[in-house]
Amino acid sequence: MTNSDSGRGSSRDLLHSDRTFDFSGPKQLWQGFGQDFKELTRRDRQFSFMIRAKDLELDVSHGPILYLDGLNVSFDGFKAINELNLYIDAGELRCVIGPNGAGKTTMMDIITGKTRPDSGSAFFGQKIDLLKLTEPEIAEVGIGRKFQKPTVFEHHSLFENLELAMAADKRVFPTLLARLTGKERDRIDEVLGIIGLRELARREAGTLSHGQKQWLEIGMLLMQDPHLLLVDEPVAGMTHQEMERTAELLTSLAGKHTVVVVEHDMDFVRSIAKRVTVLHQGSVLAEGSMDEVQNDPRVVEVYLGE
Amino acid sequence: MGLLQPLKGDTGGQIMLAVLALIAILVPILNLLVPEGNPLHVSTFTVTLLGKYLTYALLAVAVDLVWGYLGILSLGHGAFFALGGYAMGMYLMRQIGDRGVYGDPLLPDFMVFLDWQQLPWFWQGFDQFWYAALMILLVPGLLAFVFGWLAFRSRVTGVYLSIITQALTYALMLAFFRNEMGFGGNNGLTDFKDLLGFDLQADGTRIGLFLASALALALGYWACRWVVTSKLGRVAVAVRDAESRVRFIGYRVDRVKLAIWTFSAVLAGVAGALYVPQVGIINPGEFSPLNSIELVVWVAIGGRATLYGAVIGAVLVNYGKTVFTGAFPEAWLFVLGGLFVLVTVFLPAGIAGLLKTLRRRRAQPETIQREATT
Ligand SMILES: Nc1ncnc2c1ncn2[C@@H]1O[C@H](COP(=O)(O)OP(=O)(O)OP(=O)(O)O)[C@@H](O)[C@H]1O
Ligand SMILES: [Mg+2]
Numbered sequence: 001m002t003n004s005d006s007g008r009g010s011s012r013d014l015l016h017s018d019r020t021f022d023f024s025g026p027k028q029l030w031q032g033f034g035q036d037f038k039e040l041t042r043r044d045r046q047f048s049f050m051i052r053a054k055d056l057e058l059d060v061s062h063g064p065i066l067y068l069d070g071l072n073v074s075f076d077g078f079k080a081i082n083e084l085n086l087y088i089d090a091g092e093l094r095c096v097i098g099p100n101g102a103g104k105t106t107m108m109d110i111i112t113g114k115t116r117p118d119s120g121s122a123f124f125g126q127k128i129d130l131l132k133l134t135e136p137e138i139a140e141v142g143i144g145r146k147f148q149k150p151t152v153f154e155h156h157s158l159f160e161n162l163e164l165a166m167a168a169d170k171r172v173f174p175t176l177l178a179r180l181t182g183k184e185r186d187r188i189d190e191v192l193g194i195i196g197l198r199e200l201a202r203r204e205a206g207t208l209s210h211g212q213k214q215w216l217e218i219g220m221l222l223m224q225d226p227h228l229l230l231v232d233e234p235v236a237g238m239t240h241q242e243m244e245r246t247a248e249l250l251t252s253l254a255g256k257h258t259v260v261v262v263e264h265d266m267d268f269v270r271s272i273a274k275r276v277t278v279l280h281q282g283s284v285l286a287e288g289s290m291d292e293v294q295n296d297p298r299v300v301e302v303y304l305g306e
Numbered sequence: 307m308g309l310l311q312p313l314k315g316d317t318g319g320q321i322m323l324a325v326l327a328l329i330a331i332l333v334p335i336l337n338l339l340v341p342e343g344n345p346l347h348v349s350t351f352t353v354t355l356l357g358k359y360l361t362y363a364l365l366a367v368a369v370d371l372v373w374g375y376l377g378i379l380s381l382g383h384g385a386f387f388a389l390g391g392y393a394m395g396m397y398l399m400r401q402i403g404d405r406g407v408y409g410d411p412l413l414p415d416f417m418v419f420l421d422w423q424q425l426p427w428f429w430q431g432f433d434q435f436w437y438a439a440l441m442i443l444l445v446p447g448l449l450a451f452v453f454g455w456l457a458f459r460s461r462v463t464g465v466y467l468s469i470i471t472q473a474l475t476y477a478l479m480l481a482f483f484r485n486e487m488g489f490g491g492n493n494g495l496t497d498f499k500d501l502l503g504f505d506l507q508a509d510g511t512r513i514g515l516f517l518a519s520a521l522a523l524a525l526g527y528w529a530c531r532w533v534v535t536s537k538l539g540r541v542a543v544a545v546r547d548a549e550s551r552v553r554f555i556g557y558r559v560d561r562v563k564l565a566i567w568t569f570s571a572v573l574a575g576v577a578g579a580l581y582v583p584q585v586g587i588i589n590p591g592e593f594s595p596l597n598s599i600e601l602v603v604w605v606a607i608g609g610r611a612t613l614y615g616a617v618i619g620a621v622l623v624n625y626g627k628t629v630f631t632g633a634f635p636e637a638w639l640f641v642l643g644g645l646f647v648l649v650t651v652f653l654p655a656g657i658a659g660l661l662k663t664l665r666r667r668r669a670q671p672e673t674i675q676r677e678a679t680t
Contacts, residue, residue: 112554139556151551153544160540170557172565176538224555 058142058227059126065090065228065258066111071120073106073282080106081117082282088228093254095269096262098279099302104262105148107279108230112145113138124228136170144226148233148262150213154206158197158216161205162188165220188223195219195249211242218249229253231261235268247271278302312531317665318614318658319531323524329356330520334513350509354584355628357516359621361581364523366604366616368573371530373602374611375539376566377546379464382471383574384598385478386446388588390575392482393445395495395588396429397438398506402499415497416490426488435502442579443572450571451564458560458567463549472595479593494589501583512584519580523617526573530613533566542566543611603646609658618657 058065066088073081081103088094096104109115110122113135122130128141153161166184169175192198195215200208205216214234221229231250235243243265251272253259263269269276269290276293278286286296293299313320333356336348365387372378404411408418412425431437453474457467485491504511533539544552545559553559582588591597601620608619623642630638653660 135553136556136558139554145554147551151548153547153551155543155547156540163537164540164544164552165555170555172538172558172561175541175557175562176533176536176565178537220555 058124058128061126063089065092065125066260067121067123068107068111069121069123071107071110071122072118073103073110073115074118079282081110084120084279084283086277086284088258088260090227090258091255093251093259093272093274094261095273095276096260096279097264097266097269097276098285102279103282104279105232106282108145108232108260108262111138111230112143139224142225142227143230144221144224144228145230146214146217146221146232146234148236150210150217152205152208152213152216152220154204156205157202158192158205158208158219159188159201161216162191162219162223165223167223167225191219191222194222194252196245211238211246214238214246215249218253222253226257228258229260231259233263234261235263235265243268244271312528312535314535316531316614318612318661319527322614322617323527326360326520326524330517333516337513338509350512353509353512353516357512357519357584358581359624360516360519360523361577361584362601362604362624363617363620364519364526364577364580365574366601366608366620367523367526367530367613368570368577369601370605370608370610370613370616371533371573372567372570373605374613374616375534375546376542376563377549378563378567379468379602380471380570381468381595381598381602382473382475383571383601384595385471385475385593386450386571386574387578387581387597388475388478388482388590388592389446389449390442390578391582391588391592392489392495392578393432393438393441393575394579394582395498396432396441396489397435398498398501398583399495400429400433401501402497405499406497414490414495416485416493417488420485429488439579442575446575446578447568447572450568454564454567455560458563461560472598475593475598476595479590479595482590482593490589492590494587494591495582496587496589498583498586506583506586515580515584519584522576522580526576527613527617529569530573533569534613538562538566600642603642605656607645607649607656609656609660612656612658615656615658622657 064087066086068084068086071081071084072079080101084103084107086107096107098104106115110117111130113130113133116131124130124138124141124143130138130143133141153164156164163180163184166188168178168184189198189201192201195218197212197215197219200212205213208216218229218231218234221231234250235246238246247268250259250261261269261272273290276288276290277284278293278296278299280302285302286293286299288296313323333348333353336346337350337353340347342349365383368386369380369383372380372383399414402414406415406418408415410418413422417425432441453471457470462470481487482489482494483492489495498506500506501511501515504514506512534542541552541557541562545557545562549559552562578588578592604619604623605616606619607623608617609615623645626641626645627638630641649656655662
C-alpha cells in the first residue's frame with residue numbers, strides 16, 4: 001500500500017509535510033518517511049497518552065530542574081495558590097517556609113499531580129510538562145514525595161517497605177513474577193544504611209518511633225532513585241537529636257538529588273538551608289539566604305504580625 | 307521445592323491442607339469400603355454435606371483474598387458463586403436431554419412449559435462440557451472485570467464499594483427471578499440427571515464430586531498463597547493499609563485491584579460450579595444479598611487475612627448452621643449475628659488469631675508472662 005503512489009500521497013497529507021519528495025529512488029523516499037515520522041513523534045511529545053512516562057528524559061541543561069509559572073489554585077473561591085512562581089536549580093537543597101495555610105502542601109500537591117491548578121504551568125526540566133502527567137507517571141519521571149504525616153506500610157517490614165518503593169517495572173504481571181536480585185538486595189541494604197535503620201530491617205514498620213518512620217519514608221523515596229525529592233515537614237514531632245540526624249541525612253542527599261524541604265522549625269531550616277523561599281497567601285513573599293529572609297521587613301511582619 | 311514455596315511459614319495452612327488430604331483419603335474409604343451397619347461408615351449424605359462445605363470454604367478463601375489482603379469488603383461475592391453455579395446448571399440441564407417430564411430432546415422442561423419454540427442463543431454450546439467449563443471461568447471473571455474496571459478506575463472504595471457490590475448481586479437476583487431471562491425463573495435449574503455421563507445419584511459420583519471439591523480447595527488455596535506471597539501480594543496489602551501511598555510509589559492501584567478481584571471472582575465461580583451438582587439445584591436465591599453477607603461473616607469468624615482462617619470459618623459456621631437449623635430453624639440468623647458481634651469484640655483476629663496467640667504462648671511462655679506483668 002505504501003509503495004503505491006496513492007499511498008505515498010495520503011501519507012504526505014497525513015504528516016502535513018510541505019517537503020517535496022524526491023522520487024529518484026526508494027532509499028531517499030524511505031529516508032524522507034523516517035525523518036517525517038521522527039518529527040511526528042517529537043511533536044507528539046506533548047500528548048502524554050501516546051508515550052510512556054519513563055521514556056521522557058529529564059533535561060536540566062539550562063539549570064533549573066523545576067519551573068513553576070503563574071500557578072493558581074482555588075478551593076471554593078478561596079485562593080490557596082496565587083500567581084506562584086518558583087524555580088529550583090538541579091542539585092539544590094531548598095527550604096520553603098511560611099505560616100500555616102500559606103499553600104506549601106498545596107504546591108507539592110500540584111507538582112505531584114494530586115491537585116490540578118486552575119491556570120499556570122509546571123515543568124520538570126525543560127521538557128516534561130507535569131500538568132499533563134498522572135500521579136504515577138510523575139513518580140516514574142523521578143519526583144518523589146514525603147508526606148506531612150508519615151505513611152509507611154505498617155504491616156510490612158522495613159525491608160519490604162523499601163522493596164515496594166524500589167524503582168522497578170510496576171505493572172501487574174511483572175510485579176506478580178518479580179524476584180529480588182542480589183543487586184536489588186544490596187541497594188535496599190545500602191539505603192537502610194543511609195537512613196541508619198539497618199539493624200531494624202526485619203521489624204514491622206508499625207512498631208517504629210515517629211522519627212524512625214520519617215527516615216524510613218525518606219528511604220522509600222530514595223529507593224525510587226528520584227531526581228527531585230519533596231519533603232513536607234520532616235522534623236515535626238522529632239527530638240533534638242533526631243532533628244540533627246535528619247539535617248545530616250538531607251544535606252548528604254543534596255547534590256546527587258535536588259531536595260525541596262517544607263519546614264516550620266526555624267532552627268532546623270537554618271541548620272540545612274542555603275536558599276530559603278517564603279510563601280505567604282499562595283505566592284512567594286521573599287527568597288534568599290536565611291539571614292536575608294529573616295531581616296526582610298515583610299517576612300517579619302507576616303511572622304510576627306499574626 | 308518450588309511448588310511448596312508459597313506454603314513456607316504458613317503453619318496454619320499446612321495443617322489445614324494436611325487435614326484436608328486426610329479427609330480426602332479417609333472419607334471415600336469409609337463410605338465405599340466400610341459396610342453400612344458399621345459405626346465407622348460415612349453415609350453418602352454426609353459425603354455430599356462435606357463436599358458442600360468444601361465449596362463454601364473455597365468461596366470463603368476467595369473472599370478473604372480480596373477482603374483480607376486487598377481491603378475490599380465485597381458484599382457481592384455470592385453473585386460470582388451463583389453465576390458459576392448457573393453455568394454448571396445449564397450444562398446439567400442440557401445433559402437431561404429427552405429424559406425431562408415433557409421429553410423434549412432439546413429444550414429444558416421450563417422452556418417447554420413457557421411455550422418456547424427454540425433454545426435461546428445463550429444456551430447454545432452448554433451441551434459441551436468444555437464449553438460449560440470455559441463459561442464457569444469466563445462469566446464470573448468477565449462480570450468482575452467490567453464491574454471492577456468501572457469501580458476501581460473511578461476510585462470507589464470502602465463502604466460505597468461494599469454497597470454497590472451488594473446492589474450488583476441484588477440486581478442479578480431480581481433479573482434471574484424473571485422467567486423471560488431464560489434461566490428458569492424462581493424455580494431455577496434442577497432435576498439434574500448426570501454429569502459427564504455419571505449418574506449424579508450414584509455413590510461413586512458423589513465421592514468424585516467430593517474429591518473434586520477437595521482438590522479445587524487445595525489448588526485454590528495454593529494459588530491464593532502464591533499470589534499473597536508474591537511481590538504483588540505485598541503491594542496488595544500495602545493498598546489495603548495506605549492506598550494513596552502505593553499510588554505515589556508508582557503502582558497502578560486500579561490495575562492491582564482489578565487483577566486480584568477478577569481472580570477471586572473466578573475462584574468463587576469454580577466453587578459455585580462444584581456446589582450445584584452436589585446440592586442438585588441452583589435458583590436465584592443464591593444471589594440473595596444475605597448470602598453474600600453471611601459468607602463475609604464466615605471469614606470474619608475464621609480470621610481475616612490468613613486464608614486458612616476462611617476455611618475454618620466456612621466449615622465451622624456451616625456445620626453449626628446444619629446442626630442449628632435442624633433444631634431451631636428461626637434462631638439461626640440471630641445466632642450468626644450474635645457470633646459475629648462476639649467475634650468482632652472479643653476475637654478481632656478470629657479463630658485463626660486465637661490459634662496463633664495460643665501457639666505463641668506455648669512456644670515462649672516466659673516472654674508473654676513478662677509482657678503481661680509490665
Ligand atoms: N482540598 C482542599 N479543599 C479546600 N481547601 C483546601 C484544600 N487543601 C488545602 N486547602 C486550603 O488551602 C490553604 C493552603 O493549604 P496548605 O495545606 O497548602 O497549607 P500549608 O502551607 O501546607 O499549611 P501548614 O503549614 O499548616 O501545613 C489552607 O487554607 C487550606 O485550608
Ligand atoms: Mg502543609
